[in-house]
Amino acid sequence: xxxxxxxxxxxxxxxxxxxxxxxxxxxxxxxxxxxxxxxxxxxxxxxxxxxxxxxxxxxxxxxxxxxxxxxxxxxxxxxxxxxxxxxxxxxxxxxxxxxxxxxxxxx
Amino acid sequence: xxxxxxxxxxxxxxxxxxxxxxxxxxxxxxxxxxxxxxxxxxxxxxxxxxxxxxxxxxxxxxxxxxxxxxxxxxxxxxxxxxxxxxxxxxxxxxxxxxxxxxxxxxxxxxxxxxxxxxxxx
Numbered sequence: 001x002x003x004x005x006x007x008x009x010x011x012x013x014x015x016x017x018x019x020x021x022x023x024x025x026x027x028x029x030x031x032x033x034x035x036x037x038x039x040x041x042x043x044x045x046x047x048x049x050x051x052x053x054x055x056x057x058x059x060x061x062x063x064x065x066x067x068x069x070x071x072x073x074x075x076x077x078x079x080x081x082x083x084x085x086x087x088x089x090x091x092x093x094x095x096x097x098x099x100x101x102x103x104x105x106x107x
Numbered sequence: 108x109x110x111x112x113x114x115x116x117x118x119x120x121x122x123x124x125x126x127x128x129x130x131x132x133x134x135x136x137x138x139x140x141x142x143x144x145x146x147x148x149x150x151x152x153x154x155x156x157x158x159x160x161x162x163x164x165x166x167x168x169x170x171x172x173x174x175x176x177x178x179x180x181x182x183x184x185x186x187x188x189x190x191x192x193x194x195x196x197x198x199x200x201x202x203x204x205x206x207x208x209x210x211x212x213x214x215x216x217x218x219x220x221x222x223x224x225x226x227x228x
Contacts, residue, residue: 032212034214036215043218043219043221044152044202044215044218045216045217045218046214046216049214049216050214055216087151087152089152089154089215091212091213091214092212095154095168096142096154096157096213097154098154099151101151
């Protein structure tokens with residue numbers, strides 16, 4: 001199975017900050033990397049697919065980059081509604097696996 | 108608007124069986140792969156199973172292989188997950204999620220609201 005490791009596990013930031021979350025795969029997954037946002041008590045929401053493609057309706061302050069084993073999710077200017085848990089997911093091969101999550105908290 | 112509504116969760120004893128359903132609307136259901144993803148209380152996300160649009164191809168996580176069966180009824184636009192030999196570690200919120208046209212290389216969008224399965228005596 002492909003292991004996905006996110007860092008950091010928790011991130012404290014101010015509104016307006018630029019935030020970067022990293023996801024590393026245990027083997028190359030090309031660009032088969034997706035990002036989700038989950039708020040308390042809600043289902044996850046797709047933000048980015050195929051490493052860098054912004055899902056329709058997602059604000060442009062979210063962006064993704066990377067290929068191979070190392071990927072990043074960037075929020076260019078953190079907004080109050082962005083405080084949530086973020087997960088990466090590899091879709092290179094089954095079992096499709098998720099990172100452990102990064103909680104973005106208010107500083 | 109794409110909508111997915113899960114049902115069938117509840118409290119079940121270890122060793123018991125449960126069938127989850129996911130009613131879909133707002134898209135051509137038979138054209139898309141579908142998946143089940145679960146989340147244990149306070150934990151992360153775990154992909155459970157996927158099925159192709161036709162239903163002819165399925166895949167499972169090792170943790171549920173041989174105990175869970177995914178299926179779909181395209182005439183009813185409904186996805187199912189038959190769960191047998193349930194264990195305490197199967198306790199989780201179960202989400203259904205729409206995949207891509209192909210069963211390969213799937214991302215999940217959107218997700219249903221989830222249904223809670225609690226396995227306990």
